[in-house]
Amino acid sequence: MSADFKTPFRYTGINSEEAGFLTHHYQQRGYRMRKYLNEDVRLWDVAMSMRIELPFPPSxxxxxxxxxxxxxxxxxxxxxxxxxxxxxxxxxxxxxxxxxxxxxxxxxxxxxxxxxxxxxxxxxxxxxxxxxxxxxxxxxxxxxxxxxxxxxxxxxxx
Missing domain, CATH: 3.30.1330.70 (Holliday junction resolvase RusA)
Structure with a gap:
């Protein structure tokens, strides 16, 4: 099954094998990837995450x-x-x-x-x-x- 939405940052509605491959593929290149269970519990979502530390903001x-x-x-x-x-x-x-x-x-x-x-x-x-x-x-x-x-x-x- 193909993903509902694909960008270099997020893949939704993919099978377990594709999710595992993409997570591994991007992690090997230094990206922080997460695999989430989709609304359809047979499918997965994979998304990139970034951590950005900022100074304390003004109110x-x-x-x-x-x-x-x-x-x-x-x-x-x-x-x-x-x-x-x-x-x-x-x-x-x-x-x-x-x-x-x-x-x-x-x-x-x-x-x-x-x-x-x-x-x-x-x-x-x-x-x-x-x-x-x-x-x-x-x-x-x-x-x-x-x-x-x-x-x-x-x-x-x-």
């Missing part, structure tokens, strides 16, 4: 500056966007591909809090997604279909 409350005439990115947001672009370029170089993800994507966002202040979890993802869009990881953050999100306290070395 959405400090991401944009509003004046009487316009809205623009704050200096903190511009700096975060530049650092994100550099991190994305480095990860794309490591994984050996330069193209953006063409279809739907899933983003697992883990926010490591820099201190013990109480923060609203919904104040950070928008800026991160916008910075990743600007860096060219995908064409539009509307491609994100799933985004599990969690806050963690960074463990310090004692």
């Amino acid at each position: 959405v409350n400090h991401y944009w500056v509003r004046t009487a005439r316009r809205v623009y990115l704050s200096e903190a947001a511009k700096r975060f966007s530049r650092l994100t672009a550099a991190a994305v370029a480095e990860v794309q170089r490591q994984y050996g591909h330069r193209r953006s993800f063409p279809g739907d994507v899933s983003v697992a966002l883990t926010l490591y809090l820099p201190d013990k202040r109480v923060r609203d979890v919904d104040n950070y993802p928008k800026g991160v997604l916008d910075a990743l869009t600007s860096a060219g990881i995908w064409a539009d953050d509307a491609q994100v279909r799933s985004m599990p999100f969690q806050n963690k306290t960074r463990l310090t070395q004692s």
Whole structure:
């Protein structure tokens, strides 16, 4: 059976043998591939995953500056966007591909809090997604279909 959707990043609805071959093939070339059971339990999905570590993002409350005439990115947001672009370029170089993800994507966002202040979890993802869009990881953050999100306290070395 042929896959429902094939790109260099994702294969859906393939049999176990194809899934095993693709996972092995891409892993041998340094890609992080995962094999998932499809909705049809006889079939598999294989997808590429990337881990991109970014600096702590500015809160959405400090991401944009509003004046009487316009809205623009704050200096903190511009700096975060530049650092994100550099991190994305480095990860794309490591994984050996330069193209953006063409279809739907899933983003697992883990926010490591820099201190013990109480923060609203919904104040950070928008800026991160916008910075990743600007860096060219995908064409539009509307491609994100799933985004599990969690806050963690960074463990310090004692």
